[in-house]
Amino acid sequence: MDLLEQKNPKTREKRLDTISAFLGDVSNLIEDIEKHDVKQRIRTFSQSYYDEILTVFQALSGIKDAVIIVHGPVGCAASGLHYSQIGRNSRFYVTNLKERDSIMGGDSKLRHAILASYNRYKPSAIFIVSTPVVAINNDEITAITRELEGELNIDIIPISSDGFKSRTAINGYDLVFHAIARYTRNKKVAASQEKYINLISLSENKDDLKELINLLKSIGLNLNIFPQFSNIDNFSIALKADFTAAINSNEGNYFGQLLEESYNIPFLKTKPPVGFQRTADWLNIISEATGTNDEASKVISEFKVILKNTFNEKILSDKKVYINLPASVAISVSTLVEELGGEVVGITTPNIDDLGKDDLLYLKNSRNNFKLHVADGQPFEEGNILNRIKPDLYIGNLGKNIWAARQGIPVVSLNSTGIYGFNGITKFAHVVSKALKNKSLVNHFSENKRLPYVYTWFNKSPNWYIKQEVK
Amino acid sequence: MEESIEASRNSCALHGAIQTIQGIEGFIPIIHSTAGCGIQQYLGGIKSSGCSGSGYSGGFAIPSSNVAEKQVIFGGTSRLREQIKNTVKVIKGDAYVVVTGCTTELVGDDIFAMTKESLEQGYPVIAANTPGFKGQVHFGYELILKSILKQLGSITTLSTEKNKGLINIFGIIPQQDIYWRGNLEEIKRILESLGLKVNTLFGNDQGIKEWGQIPSAELNLVFSTWGLTSAQYLEETYGTPFISLNNIPVGFKDTADFVEIVSAKLNLNQDTVNEYIKKEEKYTNYYIDNILDIYFDYNFQKEFAIIGDSSTALGISRFLVKSFGLIPKTIIITDNVAEDYRQKIEVEFLSLLPSEEPTVYFIDDLGQIEDILKISNIDLIIGSSLEKRISKNLNIPLQIISFPLTDKVILNKTYVGFKGSLTLLEDLSTEILSFEKNKIIKVENMMQSPFINAIL
Numbered sequence A: 001m002d003l004l005e006q007k008n009p010k011t012r013e014k015r016l017d018t019i020s021a022f023l024g025d026v027s028n029l030i031e032d033i034e035k036h037d038v039k040q041r042i043r044t045f046s047q048s049y050y051d052e053i054l055t056v057f058q059a060l061s062g063i064k065d066a067v068i069i070v071h072g073p074v075g076c077a078a079s080g081l082h083y084s085q086i087g088r089n090s091r092f093y094v095t096n097l098k099e100r101d102s103i104m105g106g107d108s109k110l111r112h113a114i115l116a117s118y119n120r121y122k123p124s125a126i127f128i129v130s131t132p133v134v135a136i137n138n139d140e141i142t143a144i145t146r147e148l149e150g151e152l153n154i155d156i157i158p159i160s161s162d163g164f165k166s167r168t169a170i171n172g173y174d175l176v177f178h179a180i181a182r183y184t185r186n187k188k189v190a191a192s193q194e195k196y197i198n199l200i201s202l203s204e205n206k207d208d209l210k211e212l213i214n215l216l217k218s219i220g221l222n223l224n225i226f227p228q229f230s231n232i233d234n235f236s237i238a239l240k241a242d243f244t245a246a247i248n249s250n251e252g253n254y255f256g257q258l259l260e261e262s263y264n265i266p267f268l269k270t271k272p273p274v275g276f277q278r279t280a281d282w283l284n285i286i287s288e289a290t291g292t293n294d295e296a297s298k299v300i301s302e303f304k305v306i307l308k309n310t311f312n313e314k315i316l317s318d319k320k321v322y323i324n325l326p327a328s329v330a331i332s333v334s335t336l337v338e339e340l341g342g343e344v345v346g347i348t349t350p351n352i353d354d355l356g357k358d359d360l361l362y363l364k365n366s367r368n369n370f371k372l373h374v375a376d377g378q379p380f381e382e383g384n385i386l387n388r389i390k391p392d393l394y395i396g397n398l399g400k401n402i403w404a405a406r407q408g409i410p411v412v413s414l415n416s417t418g419i420y421g422f423n424g425i426t427k428f429a430h431v432v433s434k435a436l437k438n439k440s441l442v443n444h445f446s447e448n449k450r451l452p453y454v455y456t457w458f459n460k461s462p463n464w465y466i467k468q469e470v471k
Numbered sequence B: 001m002e003e004s005i006e007a008s009r010n011s012c013a014l015h016g017a018i019q020t021i022q023g024i025e026g027f028i029p030i031i032h033s034t035a036g037c038g039i040q041q042y043l044g045g046i047k048s049s050g051c052s053g054s055g056y057s058g059g060f061a062i063p064s065s066n067v068a069e070k071q072v073i074f075g076g077t078s079r080l081r082e083q084i085k086n087t088v089k090v091i092k093g094d095a096y097v098v099v100t101g102c103t104t105e106l107v108g109d110d111i112f113a114m115t116k117e118s119l120e121q122g123y124p125v126i127a128a129n130t131p132g133f134k135g136q137v138h139f140g141y142e143l144i145l146k147s148i149l150k151q152l153g154s155i156t157t158l159s160t161e162k163n164k165g166l167i168n169i170f171g172i173i174p175q176q177d178i179y180w181r182g183n184l185e186e187i188k189r190i191l192e193s194l195g196l197k198v199n200t201l202f203g204n205d206q207g208i209k210e211w212g213q214i215p216s217a218e219l220n221l222v223f224s225t226w227g228l229t230s231a232q233y234l235e236e237t238y239g240t241p242f243i244s245l246n247n248i249p250v251g252f253k254d255t256a257d258f259v260e261i262v263s264a265k266l267n268l269n270q271d272t273v274n275e276y277i278k279k280e281e282k283y284t285n286y287y288i289d290n291i292l293d294i295y296f297d298y299n300f301q302k303e304f305a306i307i308g309d310s311s312t313a314l315g316i317s318r319f320l321v322k323s324f325g326l327i328p329k330t331i332i333i334t335d336n337v338a339e340d341y342r343q344k345i346e347v348e349f350l351s352l353l354p355s356e357e358p359t360v361y362f363i364d365d366l367g368q369i370e371d372i373l374k375i376s377n378i379d380l381i382i383g384s385s386l387e388k389r390i391s392k393n394l395n396i397p398l399q400i401i402s403f404p405l406t407d408k409v410i411l412n413k414t415y416v417g418f419k420g421s422l423t424l425l426e427d428l429s430t431e432i433l434s435f436e437k438n439k440i441i442k443v444e445n446m447m448q449s450p451f452i453n454a455i456l
Helices: A012-016 A026-034 A054-061 A080-086 A099-104 A107-121 A132-136 A141-152 A171-184 A206-218 A234-242 A253-263 A276-290 A293-306 A308-314 A325-337 A352-368 A379-389 A403-406 A421-437 A439-449 A455-459 B012-023 B036-046 B069-072 B079-091 B101-108 B111-120 B137-154 B179-194 B208-212 B225-238 B250-263 B270-290 B292-297 B310-322 B339-352 B366-374 B385-395 B415-449 B452-454
Strands: A022-024 A042-043 A064-072 A092-094 A127-131 A153-159 A197-201 A223-227 A244-246 A320-324 A343-349 A369-375 A394-398 A411-413 A467-468 B027-032 B095-100 B125-128 B166-170 B197-199 B220-224 B243-244 B303-308 B325-331 B359-362 B380-383 B397-398
Touching: A012 A171, A022 A026, A026 A352, A026 A369, A042 B069, A054 A127, A054 A171, A054 B036, A064 A107, A064 B111, A080 A092, A080 B036, A092 A107, A092 A206, A092 B095, A099 A153, A099 A234, A099 A253, A107 B012, A127 A197, A127 B359, A132 B101, A141 A153, A153 A171, A153 A206, A153 A352, A171 A234, A171 A253, A171 B225, A206 A223, A206 A276, A206 A293, A223 A234, A244 A253, A244 A411, A253 A308, A276 A293, A276 A421, A293 A308, A293 A421, A308 A421, A320 A325, A320 A379, A325 A352, A325 A421, A343 A379, A369 A379, A369 A467, A379 A403, A379 B036, A394 A403, A394 A421, A394 B380, A411 A421, A439 B125, A455 B079, B012 B027, B012 B036, B012 B095, B012 B137, B079 B095, B079 B111, B095 B111, B095 B137, B095 B385, B111 B125, B111 B415, B125 B137, B137 B208, B137 B225, B166 B179, B166 B225, B179 B197, B179 B220, B179 B250, B179 B415, B220 B225, B220 B250, B225 B243, B243 B250, B250 B270, B250 B310, B270 B415, B292 B303, B292 B415, B303 B310, B310 B415, B325 B339, B339 B359, B366 B385, B380 B385
Parallel strands: A064 A092, A064 A127, A127 A153, A197 A223, A197 A244, A320 A343, A320 A394, A343 A369, A394 A411, B027 B095, B095 B125, B166 B197, B166 B220, B220 B243, B303 B325, B303 B380, B325 B359, B380 B397
Antiparallel strands: A022 A369, A042 A467
């Protein structure tokens, strides 16, 4: 019970050598990873990016029967207005810590929030999300949560986020899983009559999740899905599953590994199922483990016929494509781009680490001197890169797309369009063809020069402000 | 409002400061805090305000020192120095404003030492302490506005000689007022029709030049309590008189009154003013005539609850009650106004309609708001996207007027002034109408149910 014994999980940086600032040759990076000598770099100019509190909030907003209490000043829950729109759980509180509370402690406000949310919603669980103010003051909150847990007879689960120890937001997923796993370990779960597998989904949009659920159901599997679209019970049910798969195994890594180490539930090593080959691989790995090979082969060969025309069209031939997505997804999307005849000329990923070694090897082996950009956001760096390589198409996500579009590059956003699974291929091909067919809006942008940069910035090297950290 | 809050609609002082700075063209905020503060403001402040966009350098492009554990332990001033030095080299701007978050405030970084250095090197960089734990978004607006005004002379040349007929606008908070751009534009249009010159100070074409002219204005207009301290400061410092209004003017009556107050203060030609008001009266009446059929077909005389910031809620209530026949039942003011000011505007609400005194609340907790609405006996809610859930539960229509607005897109819509009131009537009537049409669908569904058919 290695991972579970610790009160808090180690940061991704300590556990997996995760880096969040880099621009350079992938082969150098692979070398460093293999030698366990990954250099942490920092930026001397930076723009805002996701911190772990945001990913914690996003993960928890999928759990319907819970309440989220952000323990901190009122702005730390601002994104709740956004996440409560896209998640299933719209019940969130903030303890509203003021200057005085940062000195005297916010115990009474936390107590108030727990009681208010309990009385109003009678939730199955209450999550307490910690913030920088609470972490800096070393506020001990377990005394209150234990006391009220006994009194109210519900589960109160503190998440030990702080927003500054790790530089990578994906750390937030680990914090959530760690806290929930410690909480579920004492739960009694009745053995189910039917067999099922766990499917971890964190950041996929609704279209994608629907597609993959249909795919796994079509080969006859029962699924226990969390944290998106879950109830708190789904986490204890997870302890009796036959296998665990994550749609994005990098995001779901912590819980998958924990279930494997502590409960002997194998964590299937899969790549995000985007594109024909990777979707087939994904399905094959899962069906191999669950003994549903025949069903999977049937589905795969059916789709091979259905998708024949899409692949014959090669709509991306002669097109240079830039991708800004988490590494594992970005590589899967690359394979789809290539299946459609395109060439991936650059990738920006928010982080990379030991888990991404295979992905890096894929890049190294399939291309010469491929440069990888590691940055969450930082559109100033990406803008500089895009200005140099001038791609024909940009694939990205919420908040990041518009900066590429303003450089006149056609954009495909994966924020609301589903591209996972076999049906995702046709959906993707469709949005791509539309983006390339009519560029009037992005042309308008590029003519109007709506970029905020000092013009000399594009003459400097894009990694100008990335420096090795001095300890 | 000191306890914990469910689904707060008011965010924090830092976010209020950021979006206020972003509202000025060429002004670049530099966040000195942990990495997530800027994205919280993007998701919870910008995107939740009628799906606003990242703008010139907002969202993921906002400069931020992103302090980490090292700075928490050893202090973050040298990181800030580096960030300022490089921001002016990468992001093009006319002025840079350093704003602090809770973390660097607890660490105790001396930000003014850093901006003093930059100023000495010739860069237009100023700063303000804006940690989120000091207050909510409106307080952040009030705070940063006054801070910028005080430091304005160090980033631009101020024109102090009075410019006849020039007016500055204060009190309309970017993003927190979801219609801020349109509202400012309509106020400007009206005043320009009187031959005046207007600096709205925020929005399109309002940058360092207009801010440099602030001291030269003949008059400052304040549309909410949150602009008052700045107007007082400008009166003390530059002798500029101000008119303080408790609400935005909505509809013919209030806007005509507003025009008269301003023209009296500035001694404008009464004939020209009267002529203008008559023209607008004819214009608004022309369109109000056009709404009468539907108004009576569907009994628009609703008993309503309104939820929003004091200035918006009062302005819209005054119009709907005094000119459109609606009946006020429940007033919920969400912007944490000072105790003495509460009494002042409560009186205004209580005197809206002599025969019906509404109940006035000052809260911002979603749970409490829903509980009040449940027992209010109303048939219309005028509020924000957060009231969607309760309006569904109570099965009554919802008209949006306040923050947050998460499922509709706003560019330059306004409910202010002469034109804005017509847009409000369009939107409100459309909400009521589609609600009534939904009733028809519901009845149709009932008819298809076999059980009902059996009875019929």
